[in-house]
Amino acid sequence: MKILALDTSTSKIVVYYRDSEKIITQTYMGKDKHGRNLGVVMNNLKNFNINFEDIDVVGIGIGPGSLTGLRVGISFALGLSIDKKIVVVPSTKLIAANxxxxxxxxxxxxxxxxxxxxxxxxxxxxxxxxxxxxxxxxxxxxxxxxxxxxxxxxxxxxxxxxxxxxxYNYPEPSRLGYLVEKEIEVENFVEKVEPLYIQKSIAEINFEKKKQRKDG
Known part of the structure; x- marks a missing residue:
């Protein structure tokens, strides 16, 4: 089985790949845009003669986190996952795995x-x-x-x-691989992937601030 997993919910992009012969992990932490950074990481994987079309399962970190970062990673993963199985991992759980x-x-x-x-x-x-x-x-x-x-x-x-x-504060690719493989073991595959984006709206935040001032 060939597995590719990635998480782009933080400023640290992590990627995990495993097949019957090798395990490859990649990380990239920088100030550039997630799309550019993810492209760098994926190009590095190609140096190991990995054919993305041969992937059997794609694992995706779904946040919570930066909506822009999540969309980049999820969109990329979904592009890879056509006709493939998908598993998802909350990014908070990924960090907790440390x-x-x-x-x-x-x-x-x-x-x-x-x-x-x-x-x-x-x-x-x-x-x-x-x-x-x-x-x-x-x-x-x-x-x-x-x-x-x-x-x-x-x-x-x-x-x-x-x-x-x-x-300990950021995802690690080995932990991502561990969690994704646990999901595969129990066949916890999904059909639809949505970012776990739970940010409060500006209206909710302003309401809470007004309430706190009133209560204070």
Missing amino acids: LMNSGKNIVVTRKARQGYIYGAVYDEYLNNIVEPFVESIENFSKEFEKMENFVVIGDGAEYFGGNLPEI
Whole structure:
């Protein structure tokens, strides 16, 4: 079986490829546009004589994250996946996989629109405790204070005292491969792929700010 998986939900693009003979991982982290960066990564894969038409399963990170980045990655993956099987992975779960089997619950926090974060909470085996959400930093801080036996990661961890090395805050291609292959094992294939985009609207944010000022 030939598997190709990618995640473009953060500034770090990760790609995983496996067939019966080899495993190849690629990462790219830069300030250029996702489309350009993804093109660089995919061209690098071609140097390993990979024929994308021979792929059997395509894995896709669906966010939450940058809508622009997600659309680039998902559109590219869907282009590859015509007549192929597809599996999807929430990007918060992908980041949480950096600390699976740690003996602690894993709180993933990612920077969203100003003053807000994306978040999700998993146990050490990556089972959902809290599904992916978007919330103001202020409101989530109140819930965060009640949590016990946890570790916080993601690029939003700085708001909550997170101090682990930077590598834990972003997706890793080997973890992407692990999660995608787990989905393949249970044949959790999907027909339709949509980005897990849960950002609040400007109207919702403004309403919350007005309510907070009124309550204060």
